[in-house]
Amino acid sequence: MAAPTLARTAVVVGSSVAGVRTARALRTEGFDGRVVLVGEENELPYDKPPLSKQFLDGRWDDARVRLLTAEAAAEADIELALGVAAQRLDVAAGAVVLADGRRLDYDVVVLATGAAARPSPWPVESGVYVVRTLADSRALAAQLLVDQPVVVVGGGFIGAEVAATARRLGRQVTVVDPLDAPVGRVVGAEIGSLFTDLHH
Template identity: 60%
Template sequence: MRTPRVVIVGSSVAGVRVAQSLRTCEYTGEVVLVGEELELPYDKPPLSKGLLAGGERAPKLSLLSAEEADAAGIELVLGRCAVHLDVPGREVVLAGGERLAFDDVVIATGARARPSPWGRPDGVHVLRSLADASALRADLARGGHLVVIGGGFIGSEVASTARGLGLEVTVVDPQAVPMSRVLNPEIGRLFTELHERNGVRTRFGVGVEGIDGVRGALRVHLSDGSVLDAATVVIGIGAIPNDGWLSSSGLRVDDGLVCDEYSRAVGAPRVYAVGDVARWYHPTYATLVRVEHWTNAVEQAACVAHNITHPERPRTHAPLEYVWSDQYDWKVQIAGRTGGDFEHCVVTGPEPGRSFAVLYGDSDRALRGVVAVNWVRALVECRRALSDGGAVSVGEIREKIASLVNPKPRLDRANSNRAPMRSSGSPSLDP
């Protein structure tokens, strides 16, 4: 009788955590972890922060050493690219024709940086892999003006790191404010000011028409007719799931592998997906979602490992979104759903002008999300409230986190007790 086998395709955090969680769940079969890169599995969030900074701030990236894999009975197949999933035959086909049989398969191929629509002259970078970060680090070490195209998490973190290295930096984005997917315009402007206080020039609300030149002498042409000279350019305009290799599988692929609430591919109960490549039915939101968050990848991996080892009592995956970002001297933590679709209020934290929490509520004023800056205790209280399924109102949690500050803080001037929720206006964080 053949020993059961789980094949995991993808060796980043989602894939590694599935493999480790299978052993925690006492799975006794074979576990095979396939990775496209030759490097041992490594963590990716530090690529835009500590790794770029280098020196004493360079972090340890390892997720799984060869010794740890051997001790856990995890077979590593690295430097191999999966090109086809044979669902009826239960085989993963690798480049070169090798086939890996499986009883269960987990798709953890993640996402890749959205490619540059302006080409990739020498000195123009995207940032998704260790090789990307190493190449960018070498160019940053040469100095000169850095232009970052894209004001989302990656672009903002790269800008912050580059300023810490002493580079001249400009951030360009067609959106009016940075991180516009999770911040409404009023709050986004606070992050624009954060860039500018740290010496970064910002060109929000302006698009890019083209890039030409060579490393050290690049030219970025903007939609308003102006041109930025740059030594190096970083493009951070989002990510797209690595699902193209599944197009011949017969599975439903639509901005990721489409799965049910148990993270099982629709119509294929022995095929699972985790992390950035998974698009699954979220039972709380009653819709398909795809989440590009490290925390989601870890939590979904544990859920999938349980469902493989306990198929008779599967668990749904209904996470509370959580993401963090380190920018300059701000630690930004976001939980739940935030942005322009919700009304919001701002509560000043223990360090006026530097710490605050933005509470987001729906039309019934139930708490739906929070952005906490340099205020971990507020984040903890809000995450606890959000985990209660919306039973806590914005007013209740506002009073609770305000009471954490001693002396008791006031709400900022744009958010008085007479108007605890609002959808317009500009918040002030002045002490």
């Protein structure tokens, strides 16, 4: 029987926490082939949790939210293909086809493309913001410095965090949600009411 062939190129699509951890784990677990990390945002990988908290209110800067610097990627021999989306997989040929026409041949491909926010039909110039990416959080952070009332649609964790951050910055905030209590869907009405008191 032929010996199993060793994977030589691993392409990881998605440059957020799952993609970065996978690329790094390949190295720490001894994979010595080529590792390519593909991300559609033109940003070095960053962590999302601070985007509704410490980054949004200005306590943390860009450097603090990075998951991987260019230097750390080079040191771990992880190639970065950022600012370009993976458009399709050519499974028969074993290639990831990028939006700019490049093809990345792979032996192993990992899809770590996560989730996207429900798209807003309104541009930020209209005063409507979505919070999912670093660019979203930057834009909202700038707007929260202006003394204007804020309406947060959605009282889940991220909505409640944005509301608390806006309050900390001195804004007048209204949270709109079909449930009586923020994060009530996850923690139930009783604990949710504690969050309501906290936000008041």
